[in-house]
Amino acid sequence: MARFRCPESFSAATEDLSLLPFNFERAGANQYLVANMVGDFVRLSEEELNRLVDLQIRPGDGLYEKAYAAHLLTGTNQKAQRQLLAARLRSRMSFLQQTTPLHIFVVTLRCEHSCPYCQVSRQSTDRSRFDMSQQTAMRALDIAFASPTARIKIEFQGGEPLLNFPLIRKIVAAAKQRSGKKLDFVIASNLALLDDTVLEFCKENNVLLSTSLDGPADLHNKNRPRPGANSHELAVAGIRRAREILGPDRVGALMTTTEASLDRVDEIIDEYLQLGLDGIFLRPLSPFGFAIKTKQFAKYDAQKWLAFYERGLRRVLEINRQGNPFREFYAALLLTRMLSDRPIGYVDLRSPAGAGLGALVYNYDGSVFASDEGRMLAETGDDAFRLGHVEHDSYNSLILSDKLIGAISSSLTQCAPECSTCVYESHCGADPVYHHATQGDALGIKPLSAFCARQKGIMGLLLDILENSPEDAAILRRWAAA
Ligand code: SF4
Structure with missing residues (x-):
């Protein structure tokens, strides 16, 4: 009597196999790009894909092993593959456990710049009408502190938020007096009004600065007009000073691509390198505010932007090959998703969307929006993402509003x-x-x-x-x- 069964007894029978969820698209004459349910990619020929879908595969035929390793296939009664995919999916979606970590305070709509692509429809006058009041700010803080997440980031925006610096001081002090949450603070500023008082305050309170830098002086100043035509000079001086006083990692810059930027990505990247910044975020224009009114948004299409982006990414890779670990941040975000199961909280790269669940925006007049872009829409008359008002609403009523859901x-x-x-x-x-x-x-x-x-x-x-x-x-x- 044989002590062991024959090897075939231990092989999975094809009739016991089940497909796991996957998506695919044609990627050439005889090739398909296939992604399993957590986005791992594998390439299959048309013949392989057909055999896989028909379950015409057997252990040892190569395709069986390939499909099994790519989590496209499992034994009907096996749980391990499904459990593994469930664990990975849970990790990827765990950003949902941090509900509303970002709270944006629009402390004023006033600005001393007049950028034609401005997405927030800044105002130049009338302090009393376009500045947030202290009462509104404190109500907004109540709502921010009611969000369930243990750590919140409070970001000050405008207009130019430093035009209402006294209110920023009050909000930071009031937030720090409240207990129960870890706090991060960011001021998103063009830095034209940055002085030692502001820098001292940022240092004392561990406030991060985020600014705009669109490239070399002529391009930046064309995009970002202000009296004196010195926006670039002031931004660069501000970045240098902030790096010196606060530390190199306490100030970041963002660029926006206008039509005038399209042929100049190398120069734009070089500008960031010269300032010692550790990367660049190549961003297209968004379809909001003055970018629509002044028709800036319509001046280039996705294909032109992609050509700009590819050239920029390849330039950044060349810089890395020369030994400088400079990054393109949007690619880095996507790669984190494509190559790992770490959750990322970036509001534009998640589903369910980051609106409200990722961020709430408190406008200068007390209106609350599901996202920064939502308030930009409202400034041009579209209230689709206005969730309520700090005076009448609570965190729960905003997050559970019919509009947001x-x-x-x-x-x-x-x-x-x-x-x-x-x-x-x-x-x-x-x-x-x-x-x-x-x-x-x-x-x-x-x-x-x-x-x-x-x-x-x-x-x-x-x-x-x-x-x-x-x-x-x-x-x-x-x-x-x-
Ligand atoms: S929006 Fe994203 S997920 Fe939807 S079809 Fe386009 S690339 Fe695919």
């Missing part, structure tokens, strides 16, 4: 047409405010969406580099692990 539930990528079958869905985001602004619908028609075109373009580019350029792929993997 409607926008979030109707924009879930997990079940949206086009997104739910998209190979990039696991790494993308629902952006209801963008789609409402551009298409009048929170869900949006994705084949017509510039957001969608950009997402597909960038993720396709990153995959191409990861698969075909080993030296650059190693750099991208480092960004994902940082």
Whole structure:
């Protein structure tokens, strides 16, 4: 009598196999890009995909092992694969446990700049009308402290928030007096009004500075006019001074791409390098505020922006190959999603959307919005994302408002047409405010969406580099692990 069964007895029978959820898209004449339910990618030929879908595979035929390793397949009665996918999905979605970590206080709508792409529709006059009052600020703090997350970030925006610096001081002091939450503070400023008093205050209270830098002087000043035409000079001086007083990692800069930027990405990146900044966030214009009124938004399409982005990313990789660990931050965010299961809280790259669940915005007049872009829309007469008012609403009534629940539930990528079958869905985001602004619908028609075109373009580019350029792929993997 044989003591052991024959080897075939230990093989899974094909009739006991089940497919796990996956999405796929054609990626060439005889090739498909396939993503499992947590977004791991694998490439299959048409013949392989057909055999997989028909379960015409057997242990030892190569495709079985490939599909099993890529979590596209499991034994019908096996739980391990499903449990592993569930654990990974839980980790990826755990940003939902940190409800509303970001609270944006628009302390004034006044600004001394007059940028044609301004997304917030700044005002230049009437302090009493466009500054937030102390009473409004304290009510907004009550709401912020009622959010369940243990750590909140309070970000001051405008207009130019330093035009109402006394109120920033009061809010920071009042927040620190309250107990029960860890606090981070950020001032988003053009730095034109930065002085030693502000820097001293930032140092004492551990306040981070975030500013705008669009590139070399002529480009920046064209984009960001102010009396004296010295926006660039003041921003650069402010960044240098802030790095000196607060530390190199306590000031960051963001750029916005206008039509005039499209041919100049190398110079823009060099400007960031010269200032010793550790990376750049290549950002397109958003369809809000003056960017729409002045028609800046319509001046280039997604394809032009993608060409700009690719050139910029390749320049950043070249800088890395020369030994400088300079990053492109949007790629780094996407790579974290594509190459790890770490949750990222970035509000535009999540589904359910970050509106309200990721951030609340308290406008100067006490109106509360689901996102910064939502308040930008309201400044041009569209109240779709105005959730309520600090005087009449609580945290719960804002978060549970029909408006917010409607926008979030109707924009879930997990079940949206086009997104739910998209190979990039696991790494993308629902952006209801963008789609409402551009298409009048929170869900949006994705084949017509510039957001969608950009997402597909960038993720396709990153995959191409990861698969075909080993030296650059190693750099991208480092960004994902940082
Ligand atoms: S927005 Fe576009 S890229 Fe993103 S999941 Fe939807 S279809 Fe895919």
